[in-house]
Amino acid sequence: MADSAHNLSNAARGWESAMATTGIEAPGRAQIGAKTLRTDAWWIAPLLTFLALTAFVVYSAWRVFSGKYYFYEPYISVYYSPCLSTSCVPGSEFAGSPISWWKMSPALLVAWIPLAFRFTCYYYRKAYFRSFWLSPPACAVAEPHGKYTGERRLPLILNNLHRYAFYLGLVLNVILTWDAILAFRNHNGEWGHMGLGTVFLTVNAACLWLYSLSCHSCRNAVGGRITHFSKHPVRYQMWTLVSKLNSRHMMWAWISLCTVVVADFYVYLLASGRVSDLTFF
Amino acid sequence: MGYTAKFKVWRGDDTGGGIEDFNVDVNEGEVVLDIIHRLQATQAPDLAVRWNCKAGKCGSCSAEVNGKPRLMCMTRMSTFTEDETITITPMRTFPVIRDLVTDVSYNYEKARMVPAFAPPADLAPGDYRMAQIDVERSQEFRKCIECFMCNNVCHAVRDHEENKTTFSGPRFLMRIAELDMHPLDTVDRREVAVEDHGVGYCNITKCCTEVCPEHIKITDNAIIPLKERIADKKYDPIFSIASLFKRNKQGRQAAPDTPHATK
Incomplete structure (x- = not known):
């Protein structure tokens, strides 16, 4: 004390x-x-952000390192897809699960991609710099650090590589979309069925696409980097569309974070035998 | 309906000072700057305050109202309750001259470091022709009234005086982005943005956007696109290799030397 x-x-x-x-x-x-002389409750937003992101990190770490309860035909957890290790449970393998030398949880082979995407994301940078590093905790509130070098040195200069995490994230989104399509089967692998898990995986895939496509790197790639929009009308239309999505990037960042947890937790409940799948048809 | 409001106003100069209490009459429809003027007229005739248009367009009356950077002329008294004590201080990032007036010359020194607009050499003034969709991105940034509240609130200089030598703040990163996106500009400003203006100091906490009285999306529409353009050049080998095989587009020249800040 x-x-x-x-x-x-x-x-x-x-x-x-x-x-x-x-x-x-x-x-x-x-x-x-x-x-600071601010009289409003400026500390609430960084506190809530800190609690929410900490809860997500703890939950994700538990699920990623556990290495079990991630597959219940036809649903696979978003943390474990694509399942590339030969240790993947039967039915969850992706492309023949070619990696035989990996001995730890198969989630660790892929989970670094969404982690890198979110860590370097322009929205999450605001979130963690404010709520974890207090740099600054809120606008016009003094930060507690004696020195500040920003994103000019290692490791934070690596945030400039956000676009690579974005590209890899797109590949992952394609696979998760395929997982959602596969979820329109029943537990015996027959097509034309739908359960609550189908809803969760489909909504999650849609939200991840919206989060990814609203990304600032996506906005730059589709048209932001060009100077003469009038010479590239198709790219201008794409840029306009992505700009509209981009104005809601924070919202999609949080919604997709929640859908990842919900979709994964439902698969966990099914795979661990705690609940039965609610099937619609 | 009038009432008497409790005000705390910082008074002093660069040798010291403190917050003083005042009770001032408030009438319906008034803004904070009206109250400061009434304070000057009735109780503190030597109170220093910088103002001009009283319409939110000159950017002169920037101060901090209850700790938040605000234009005093655009802060309505009706946004406060009648029993609320309102604290007015000068901007806390710049050296104070006296009372609510600060020395904002840091901003003008940084402004001089930005390479000027450079149209093609064979294009005479008056012959500029641009499509609206090519200039509208830059036009958003032309709304800036240079109140310097974005630079005032940016923690990279607000909390770190030593960074003023190497970081120009959001106002001038936005100016560089504006010119870099301009369809007729021929200068490549990306290297200058990194080396002379310290774009790497920005960690996207968006306070500049929060305080902008013109509601310019400084971070999303200027600084992040500028960072992405810099990433195209400096951190994206794939894009760099691909650009080698492109036909020579409008050649962009390196930025000319500009005067450096003396601070």
């Missing part, structure tokens, strides 16, 4: 020291003292 109080006190002193030398109390600026 005494140690924590001492550490907090040191942190507070560090914050004040940083403010005094480089921050809002730097020489020449108005000497005001408070790290």
